[in-house]
Amino acid sequence: MNIAPQADATSQPFWDAVRAGQFALQHCAACAQAIHPPGLRCPACRSAELAWRPVETGATVYACTVVRHAALDAVKSALPYAIVLVTLDAGPRMVLNVIDRAPDDVRVGDRGQVVIHRNAHGIVLPQFQIQDPPPRSPST
Helix, strand or coil: EEEECCCCCHHHHHHHHHHCCHHHHHHHEECCCCCCCCCCCCCCCCCCCCEEEEEEEEEEEEEEEECCCCCHHHHHHHCCCCEEEEEEEEEEEEEEEEEECHHHHHCCCEEEEEEEEECCCCCCEEEECCCCCCCCEEEC
């Protein structure tokens, strides 16, 4: 995909961290809530005392869909692709593209991690990489 994110003053630290290969979220100094998407106040307690810090990248698929029709020419070459809403282990939910998995093989409940990925166009984005399923024990 050849679509670069457009940062604003509130989201710029997130995108700066991504370009540096880090995954960071805002955190509230008053209640410790992790926040995404970035905002000016904590959605839990309304404090404006927010700071950025790296977080663990683990997450679970909450919802998923497969995109089969391009709304923009810039994504035609990537069809079909999976988009997931994940619940981050850090708390918030986030929408991400799935990499390294056939779109129709993505399931709610899949575990994985957010990875920082540079695509063929040089655009650096957070993406979701599903873990291999746990080994199944043989039937007895």
